[in-house]
Amino acid sequence: MKARVTITLKNGVLDPQGQAIEGALASLGFSGVDSVRQGKVFHIELAETDPGSARENVENMCEKLLANTVIEDYTVEIIN
Template sequence: MHARIFVTLKNGVLDPQGQAIEGSLSSLGFEGVDAVRQGKIFDVKLEETDHEAAKEKLAQMCEKLLANTVIENYSIEIVD
């Protein structure tokens, strides 16, 4: 089974990298970009065949390592 985990900063958390990207886009002539927030994507391949068990295992991975839940949110998508 293949899963994708999206980790993003929570609303209200400063995102200097996103702000730098936003400024660079403007400098390159891409007008109309109001805000950019950066994040991380993890592609994980599991031997698990049960979708609910896989989501539970992936959530535990996020809580323990992949996301800093104080300042980040995460979402899990089972791809196949």
């Protein structure tokens, strides 16, 4: 069983890296980009076969290490 974890900055947290990327897109001629927010994606392979337990386990990983919940939100997708 696989899990995909996406970490994003919470709304309202300044993202200077996202802003720099937004500026670079504009300088390449990509118009109409209103906003860019940078995040992280983790692909995790699990021995667990029960989707509910897998989700619970990965959410625990997010709380304890993968995300800093002061500034980041996370979403977990379980992929069979």
